[in-house]
Amino acid sequence: MSFLKYFYENLGEIGSKSVEHLEMTLISIGMAVLIGVPLGILISYIKPLKKPVLGFANLVQALPSIALLGFFVPLFGIGEKPAIIMVIIYSLLPIIKNTTTGLINVNRETLDAARGIGMTRFQILIKVQMPLALPMIMSGIRIAAVTAVGLVTIAAFIGAGGLGFIIYSGIRTMNNFKILTGAIPACILALLVDGLAAIVEKLVTPACFKNKKKVKFNAEKQK
Amino acid sequence: MIEFKNVSKSYDKKTVVKNISFKVEKGELVVLIGLSGCGKTTLLRMINKLIKPTSGSIYIDGKNIEFTDEILLRRNIGYVIQQTGLFPHMTIRKNIEIIPRLQKMNPTKIAQNSIALMEMVGLDPKIYLDRYPSELSGGQQQRIGVARAFACDPDIILMDEPFSALDPITRCQLQDEMVGIQAKYKKTIVFVTHDMNEAIKLADKICIINNGDIQQFDTVETIMRDPANEFVTEFIGRNRIWSVPELIKIEDVMITDPICAPPELSVLKCIEKMRGNKIDHILITDKNRILLGILSAKKAQTCADKSVSASKIMNTEFISFTGGQSMTDALETVTKENMSTIPVLKGKELIGLVTRSSLLTAISQQYIGETEDKV
Numbered sequence: 001m002s003f004l005k006y007f008y009e010n011l012g013e014i015g016s017k018s019v020e021h022l023e024m025t026l027i028s029i030g031m032a033v034l035i036g037v038p039l040g041i042l043i044s045y046i047k048p049l050k051k052p053v054l055g056f057a058n059l060v061q062a063l064p065s066i067a068l069l070g071f072f073v074p075l076f077g078i079g080e081k082p083a084i085i086m087v088i089i090y091s092l093l094p095i096i097k098n099t100t101t102g103l104i105n106v107n108r109e110t111l112d113a114a115r116g117i118g119m120t121r122f123q124i125l126i127k128v129q130m131p132l133a134l135p136m137i138m139s140g141i142r143i144a145a146v147t148a149v150g151l152v153t154i155a156a157f158i159g160a161g162g163l164g165f166i167i168y169s170g171i172r173t174m175n176n177f178k179i180l181t182g183a184i185p186a187c188i189l190a191l192l193v194d195g196l197a198a199i200v201e202k203l204v205t206p207a208c209f210k211n212k213k214k215v216k217f218n219a220e221k222q223k
Numbered sequence: 224m225i226e227f228k229n230v231s232k233s234y235d236k237k238t239v240v241k242n243i244s245f246k247v248e249k250g251e252l253v254v255l256i257g258l259s260g261c262g263k264t265t266l267l268r269m270i271n272k273l274i275k276p277t278s279g280s281i282y283i284d285g286k287n288i289e290f291t292d293e294i295l296l297r298r299n300i301g302y303v304i305q306q307t308g309l310f311p312h313m314t315i316r317k318n319i320e321i322i323p324r325l326q327k328m329n330p331t332k333i334a335q336n337s338i339a340l341m342e343m344v345g346l347d348p349k350i351y352l353d354r355y356p357s358e359l360s361g362g363q364q365q366r367i368g369v370a371r372a373f374a375c376d377p378d379i380i381l382m383d384e385p386f387s388a389l390d391p392i393t394r395c396q397l398q399d400e401m402v403g404i405q406a407k408y409k410k411t412i413v414f415v416t417h418d419m420n421e422a423i424k425l426a427d428k429i430c431i432i433n434n435g436d437i438q439q440f441d442t443v444e445t446i447m448r449d450p451a452n453e454f455v456t457e458f459i460g461r462n463r464i465w466s467v468p469e470l471i472k473i474e475d476v477m478i479t480d481p482i483c484a485p486p487e488l489s490v491l492k493c494i495e496k497m498r499g500n501k502i503d504h505i506l507i508t509d510k511n512r513i514l515l516g517i518l519s520a521k522k523a524q525t526c527a528d529k530s531v532s533a534s535k536i537m538n539t540e541f542i543s544f545t546g547g548q549s550m551t552d553a554l555e556t557v558t559k560e561n562m563s564t565i566p567v568l569k570g571k572e573l574i575g576l577v578t579r580s581s582l583l584t585a586i587s588q589q590y591i592g593e594t595e596d597k598v
Contacts, residue, residue: 115297116271116273116302117301117371118295119321
């Protein structure tokens, strides 16, 4: 009971920190998509680049996030900036990887037909490859988004704010209630972001891949 | 018109197309046929520059395609491939209209055109235009493939084994429809297949390819009747011609030296001659082998005065064939008219004879010939 009371009393702070948290997550994921998707497209076209790019993204992911933050402080100072950069770098791998895999795995005969009927490379990318790879790309973004919510929590160590700030101050004052008031919303936020991404995923999935039965049913009704 | 001039293609050291030259005339449907890996698809894909020849050049309407923009070139050439050629994420309408839309054609015209195309391939536009390819059967998908190829009304259409993944009945239907469409629209079509029956059904000309080289390029009829070499014979099947009896001419199966008698020969002599040769009809001809009439053994036997000349009692009203008629005609006539002996004429001159037994011998050749080959 006393926890709920504590939680209730601090609702204002939780709210503002949650918004901060979400803001940082969305900014970094947005940036990661803007960087990762084109990079993924690039390496699907220029095969020799694939290994070094994916290798680098892999390597970065293997680095401990706290160490990376440490590196960034002398470069970018403290606050939100280095935190966002760190999250972007961490999110790149699933986005790049899923983008290339999605693009490369588009049926070769479909691409052959696209070329054969006279579409330019760019038209093939935009009208055929991207729509068909989109479910794969979205699932990469979804993984990245959920991971990002967790990563932003750590960013509190370099003064970036967010729900991590509440957890961090809870640890330092040995206040378990405080830790929980940061951790629980962070958890909920992660699920929320995942749900949000799932909705976006559904929206962008070409009609042929989803609700096949429903579409068929409608078609039969028309008959 | 498409013309290949000394075209070769090699990958690393392997040559898949060896110095090929041939011409496809306007409005012709040419089938490229051969075993898998013989280079037929490579040849086809060179026409729309999906593959570039290692040497030699290809001309379309006299223009070397090497110097034509490949996007423009492809948009003026229809292209149909096996099943998966449709874009799964687009409705049928979008699939058909993709190139016209990219070319920014008038939207109302595009829409009208799509309806016309759907009708051409025998699918109800109201039901199918807004469906996705996955909701259609394989045969229907292939019809859409054909419709898409016609969308820009190209002069040339390339078809790469379009029907080979379909079940035999659907395949047959589509082939029939293709014949109808081609008869109506007269496009220049290059069609790749490995199915000889399909080739016979569709082709104006067949180009048989083996190991990257043309073995024979000719009309269906010439290839069947006169295969250029052993490979062609093997490939079309030794007795393939029997599956299309329309191609067998009466002059191929007739008896070329029928027993004849001059008109002044007496009936008695005629009877003897027939008996001697074990035949029941004798042809009465003059010195120039002009056929005057036919005398049957029955009629000769029942004739009271056997010393009169044959011309007096011979039958002067008879059915005859010309050498160019097909064997099916002969079979039909023999069965329908219940005739056992039908002369073959060139003008009025007798050149041969078809009898029930000569037809039977001809037909049985395909079986007996085969057994002899095996021994």
